[in-house]
Amino acid sequence: MLKLNGADFTIGCSRFFDTAVGGGEQTAKIYVKIMPEALGLTILAQLDTGAAWSIFEPEIAAAMGILDAEGVPVRLSTRHGEIPGHLVDGVSVAILADEGEGLNVNATVFVSRDWPRGNFIGYSGFLERIRIGLDPGDNSFHFGPIP
């Protein structure tokens, strides 16, 4: 685990995936392993500190039972244009660890039937309370809670 001034800075780490597969944009991204509690399966989500909110694909949001959940309606500005949807709070998502301990995040996420594709972990409502570190040398993603 990573240390800062002798104290634990992170408590867990996992290997991230950085290769674009299939079609679409081919530039490398950082995909980390997460498990939405209500889904109970491991999926990949793009780590995007520049994204205002975390987003799940509509099919995943539907399987989690949050696609039509009550929330705050907003229009999110994205590279796909303005997407109408809802901000839903209280979404439990685990950041899975290969080593050390994982984290459980009680997050606020954006869901929309119009979201075209991809799962994103964004800053507000998710990353803002998590310490992270990346080592592109071995593709390791380190994480820990803010004390």
Next chain:
Amino acid sequence: MNTGVIGALNDFRPLAGAGSQVCDVLEESRYMLGGPIIQSGRLLGGVLGTVSGQVAIAGPTTIDLSLGDIGSVSVNCNIDRIPLLPRQFPRPARSTSFRALEEAFALDSTKLWADTRAPRGLDIEAADTSKRILSSSSLLPCTPNLPKVMVTFISEKRSSSSRPPYASLVHSLVEKDQIVAARALLGAVPNEAMGEPQLQVLRRVLAPPKVTTRKIMDSDRTREYKWLQEHGHDYRGKWVAVDGSFLIAVAESLKELLTKLKDLQVIRRPLIHHMAE
């Protein structure tokens, strides 16, 4: 577009009947913005704070709002000059709050604004030339979408229900991705207004996430990543479930994939991925 810095405040003209007193107020940094209204020490319908730094007199600009102990935030906005009220604008009947009420409005050809000079709890009514009554709620917030109005009279009545539309103002900040400002404004909402259901939902949604440690591990997915890299292009647009070096299920939809996995009674949790088109 007339632009400048704070020093060019001579460009403002006093409100009719208000004389130099209003100019004095202006020089204390009272500005009308295209979005929220800022007044010295207070921002109506936005974030509580004061304006600092260089401020354009008119036109688009960025303003730094100092939020005291909370921090600071930059807001992109339009600043419009406070226009001269038309001569035919009748004065309201004099009352103890006359001064406050007179300063509560500014009018130009396209917008009608109210500001925090109106005392708390004062419900304001105005009417346009078609005698349509505009309540204080229709005067706020001051957005560019306000209907074109020409005020013919204003009057006042005491009411406890006159409140800035906090929920819509917080919401508009959220839509502009100004989450810090939205939280600051939410934190400044008086307790008596927090009973509004919309504000309660906003407070819940905007609360920072709760993070706890969890003893949950996942297996090393290096082999799954390798499989995605080597075979992913063959399954464009499909949902796949991969365990180690093996594809254990593929489907057109996640729902179908989950059904297949249930039938397979998998023991180890596979990696699920929706391949790009």
